[in-house]
Amino acid sequence: MNYITIIGFVAAIFTTSAFLPQAIKIIRTKKTSDISLLMYSVMAIGSFLWFLYGVFLKAPPIIVANSIGLILVCTILVLKIKYK
Template identity: 50%
Template sequence: MNAIEILGLVAAVVTTSCFIPQVFKISKEKSTKDISLVMYLIMALGLTLWLIYGIAIESLPVTLANGVTLLLVSWILILKLKYK
């Protein structure tokens, strides 16, 4: 693993982790009234496309970052629908 891949993995951890507080906040408060459904749907679509791209170019940082972030965003979407 070279320095650029390590940089990519660190960037992936930082950007992916920004969704974790939102998941915990929604789970704790059981409220999603201030969360935009459209924004998260568009985000999920973009992440899916990035995930496909990462797999296609065989990039571990791109694949991991977008795969994990897609899971977190999907969790938020599920909670959004559950706690309308």
């Protein structure tokens, strides 16, 4: 694995796991009024499309990163609707 691929993998880990502290914060505080419903709706559709893209290309890193990302984004979206 060359250094470019390593940068790509680290980038994927960062942009996917970034949603985790936001989800934890909402679970703890039960507050979501400053969070944009539209952002997480658009992000959920986009993550699902990336997942599909990975499936069509048979690219496991894209499939795995976007499966985890989609779960985290949908969790935030559900909490946003729940604590509206």
